Amino acid sequence: MANDNYQSWGRTIKCNRAATEWQADALADAQGSLLPFGNGKSYGDSCHNDAGTLLDNRNHKDVLEFNPETGVLRAQTGILLCDILEHILPHGWFLPVTPGTQFVTLGGAIANDVHGKNHHRAGTFGRHVNCFEIARSDFGTQICSPDRHSELFDATIGGLGLTGNITWAELRLMKVASADIDQQIIRFSNLENYFALAGEADRNNEYSVAWIDSHATGRGFGRGLLLNGNHADNGNLTYQVSKPRISVPFTPPFSLINGLALRAFNQLYYHKQRKVESNDRVACSSYFYPLDGIGNWNRLYGPKGLYQHQCALPVENAETVVADLLKACQKAGQGSFLTVLKRFGNVPSPGLLSFPREGFTLTLDFPNSGARTLALMHQLDQITVQAGGAVNPYKDARMSAVTYQASFPRWQELERLRDPVLMSDFWRRVTLKS
Numbered sequence: 187m188a189n190d191n192y193q194s195w196g197r198t199i200k201c202n203r204a205a206t207e208w209q210a211d212a213l214a215d216a217q218g219s220l221l222p223f224g225n226g227k228s229y230g231d232s233c234h235n236d237a238g239t240l241l242d243n244r245n246h247k248d249v250l251e252f253n254p255e256t257g258v259l260r261a262q263t264g265i266l267l268c269d270i271l272e273h274i275l276p277h278g279w280f281l282p283v284t285p286g287t288q289f290v291t292l293g294g295a296i297a298n299d300v301h302g303k304n305h306h307r308a309g310t311f312g313r314h315v316n317c318f319e320i321a322r323s324d325f326g327t328q329i330c331s332p333d334r335h336s337e338l339f340d341a342t343i344g345g346l347g348l349t350g351n352i353t354w355a356e357l358r359l360m361k362v363a364s365a366d367i368d369q370q371i372i373r374f375s376n377l378e379n380y381f382a383l384a385g386e387a388d389r390n391n392e393y394s395v396a397w398i399d400s401h402a403t404g405r406g407f408g409r410g411l412l413l414n415g416n417h418a419d420n421g422n423l424t425y426q427v428s429k430p431r432i433s434v435p436f437t438p439p440f441s442l443i444n445g446l447a448l449r450a451f452n453q454l455y456y457h458k459q460r461k462v463e464s465n466d467r468v469a470c471s472s473y474f475y476p477l478d479g480i481g482n483w484n485r486l487y488g489p490k491g492l493y494q495h496q497c498a499l500p501v502e503n504a505e506t507v508v509a510d511l512l513k514a515c516q517k518a519g520q521g522s523f524l525t526v527l528k529r530f531g532n533v534p535s536p537g538l539l540s541f542p543r544e545g546f547t548l549t550l551d552f553p554n555s556g557a558r559t560l561a562l563m564h565q566l567d568q569i570t571v572q573a574g575g576a577v578n579p580y581k582d583a584r585m586s587a588v589t590y591q592a593s594f595p596r597w598q599e600l601e602r603l604r605d606p607v608l609m610s611d612f613w614r615r616v617t618l619k620s
């Protein structure tokens with residue numbers, strides 16, 4: 187099977203991919219290199235293996251066990267997070283951590299050790315995994331947990347799919363009284379104000395994240411909206427997988443996200459919030475997954491796609507460095523479309539190479555304008571690394587080996603535990619070529 191269903195979200199890398207459905211003997215019988223594939227919601231090449239074959243897990247999506255008393259769920263790893271939510275919410279349980287899209291598989295969430303708007307309280311996804319079964323080419327199938335094959339357990343959480351194919355996983359869920367979210371939006375007028383608000387917002391709320399108008403200059407530099415949230419107590423426990431309200435039916439011949447549209451959108455979004463503070467009750471899909479409301483929104487970036495740059499920065503210098511990163515974008519005349527700033531808490535992840543670390547994380551999205559975008563991204567990498575930070579591998583499609591290795595100095599430990607038949611384009615790029 188070779189087709190374009192295996193594109194990643196950024197759509198910057200084009201080619202046909204060979205793929206086969208995951209089967210128990212796939213690794214033992216491997217001809218050439220393989221890589222587990224979830225649902226392609228990573229932005230770049232960490233879910234690609236163009237010299238080999240992808241192992242598609244999406245048909246393996248059953249809930250194997252669920253205890254509504256204890257909130258422990260065991261499922262095959264091809265299941266999407268939205269399907270887990272549909273199964274568990276009527277019983278008063280929620281995902282302990284969810285990323286910004288519900289269309290991610292359980293396997294992908296573990297392999298990237300994803301984070302959500304509650305990182306300051308819950309840490310990463312991997313922290314809530316009791317155990318999983320993993321299949322390897324060299325020593326077959328094993329069950330791993332913090333007490334059993336713990337080295338492989340830790341390396342697999344955030345292990346970018348390189349340590350084996352996870353076939354099922356067991357997760358501890360979070361008890362909630364409602365699917366609805368009591369949302370508080372606070373408008374802040376510059377970056378300094380955000381940093382003054384962030385700590386208290388985290389102390390008082392289960393969820394907190396900020397959107398930044400990356401185009402604003404002068405006194406409004408770094409202005410934005412802080413979106414805090416807590417589960418309501420109204421007992422509404424229904425969840426329907428939110429079908430996109432509208433969908434982008436085809437890829438336009440050029441990016442619709444251009445300089446003018448970027449500036450206008452950012453201004454409008456900021457001014458949409460008229461009061462300094464507002465409080466509403468909203469459906470959880472609108473709080474957690476606003477972008478899922480527009481099907482295939484990545485097509486708006488045209489045939490060249492988009493790059494995302496996400497960095498994690500130490501607490502000590504985060505305010506200065508976030509300002510430096512935003513200024514670099516403005517100076518390059520390439521403001522980001524969607525800019526998100528969030529504090530990462532100090533809850534440790536079991537993952538050997540998990541991306542989140544205590545401090546702040548800034549996420550920037552850019553239409554791919556070729557060499558000038560790549561030059562800007564490289565500059566953002568340098569600012570990040572010099573500040574002692576890290577660049578996120580599963581949002582990346584182009585970082586250098588030097589940037590990756592500075593971001594994840596323990597990468598050789600993962601290489602030692604890598605299944606010898608598993609390989610990704612990303613891993614080839616950042617570890618095998620220097």
Ligand SMILES: Cc1cc2nc3c(=O)[nH]c(=O)nc-3n(C[C@H](O)[C@H](O)[C@H](O)COP(=O)(O)OP(=O)(O)OC[C@H]3O[C@@H](n4cnc5c(N)ncnc54)[C@H](O)[C@@H]3O)c2cc1C
Pocket residue numbers: 195221222223224225226227228229232233243263264284285286287289290291292293294295296297298299300301302345346347348350351352353477580
């Ligand atoms: C709109 C949007 C918002 C997002 N928001 C966030 C966010 O808030 N926080 C965040 O952390 N991420 C976020 N992401 C990124 C996304 O959550 C991650 O990239 C996620 O891991 C993708 O999962 P996937 O199922 O699509 O897997 P893929 O992208 O297909 O694969 C991801 C990795 O998992 C491996 N893998 C997949 N299945 C298995 C398996 N069964 N066994 C072993 N390895 C496996 C693959 O080899 C690959 O390395 C967002 C992405 C989008 C598009």
